Amino acid sequence: MSTDYSFKGWVGKSSDCIEKQGLVYTDIEPKKFTEDDVDIRISHCGICGSDVHTLTNGWGGTHYPITVGHEIVGTAVKVGKNVQGIKVGDRVGVGAQSSSCLSCGECKVDNEPYCDGMVTTYNGTYPDGTQSTGGYADYTRVPSHFVFKIPDALPSEVAAPMLCGGITMYSPLKRHGCGPGKSVGIIGIGGLGHFGILFAKALGADRITAISRKSNKAADALAMGADAYVATDDDPKWASRHANTLDLIVSTVNSPKLPIDSYLQLLRPHGTFVQVGAPEDSVPGFSVFPLIVKGVSISGSIIGSPKDIEEMLELSARKGVKSWVNPWPLEKVNDALQAFERGEPRYRIVLVNEKHVGK
Structure with a gap:
């Protein structure tokens, strides 16, 4: 699969970016690639309440400019040599956490969200000093421990909002x-x-x-x-x-x-x-x-561990659990965020990157 791609996404630059429909499509900087990472061509990304709290700086601590989105599904297009269980071409997903130390007491007992070195999928800082970037984008790069294969029985628009919500x-x-x-x-x-x-x-x-x-x-x-x-x-x-x-x-x-x-x-x-x-x-x-x-x-409670996510996806595939979703084109993300703010989704908006669907 071609690695001739660039990292671009929808970026919020100030706390009024939703109110002013101000997210702009521009270049974003991914973390430096390591042999433990996976590059993902994004096809779907859910809108989560955390995205809104972060874009508006409602919780404080937002690092602008920022690309949010942590209910990501897409295709693995580059896989590091150390990665196990994921290969180029697999349909994969990422939730609200993208990194942890993997060596502390919490990480060793499948409790990674409570690791002191926890990095959120956006508005976080990786050990190399780069900011984590989310799924309102064409591509993302994430350490493989927090990348999950999506069961065949789960459509991408159904699986995406499960990864955080x-x-x-x-x-x-x-x-x-x-x-x-x-x-x-x-x-x-x-x-x-x-x-x-x-x-x-x-x-x-x-x-x-x-x-x-x-x-x-x-x-x-x-x-x-x-x-x-x-x-x-x-x-x-x-x-x-x-x-x-x-x-x-x-x-x-x-x-x-x-x-x-x-x-x-x-x-x-x-x-x-x-x-x-x-x-x-x-x-x-x-x-x-x-x-x-x-x-x-x-x-x-905050999100869940990689083990929890894999278990949830397996249960959903086996039991036929289906998220109730409203698809929106990613290019209309500003309109979608305002619809979210008005309380319109029944019950989860999923942004669809139409140029990547089916690839």
Whole structure:
């Protein structure tokens, strides 16, 4: 396969780049190639909430100019001599992490996202000093430990958003025992939350409750596999009415107004509340009495390990898990980001690099 290609992508240069439809198509600098790396010709890339938080500098620390996107699927076009399990021509994907030290205690137990040397797929810095660059682009270069073969049963537009949105939900569900005998609640039925329902169903949860402010997504949630739907704006007594019904809750909400006290009411004794949504501001305080009198736990989670991702992809292929996606041409990324900001996707926008599809 030809290595005659250049690294170009859609670059944000300031925190108002979404508002002003200001991403521009230009040259980007990849990391220096090593024999552990894979170059990928990108065909698809999902839009994630993290992309927006980063482009707008909502979390702080954005290094402009920046190319975001960490739900990447494409074709391996150059493979280093040290790489195992991937060859030129393979359909591969990359998620939100692109590097770690691979030698610390966390890395040795398949816990790479918690490595002190973790490098995010964009807005991170590799050991050689170059900035990591994301998937709103034609090509990317990533260390092979964080590059995954995509199962044949998963179309590229279905697989791409699983590599961040999907694994962000799969990992805490699996870690906290989602499966037969468990009653699971998913708070926030959006890009992340819809994966929560899909994977709780695939993992065999006895009962899945979708929780959202409005009732407008009820039909979708039930079609995804939810058994019940709670619209909190429609029922002032929702917390007491559904108290002590859930073993595990995963919250995708990133509002700083999280009603944590009410959510904890929903848990049975020794239940677990896991937060994956990342507000830009601090969340309110809450009563610690549920932690004491019911023995419940509060936890957090970030993406998942390479082992988790491979397991998730295999499960999705075997169980027929299908992301709900809205394709957009990559060249219309500025329009797609504004649609994302308006809350239009049902439930994940996937950018399609049309010149690379089918190659």
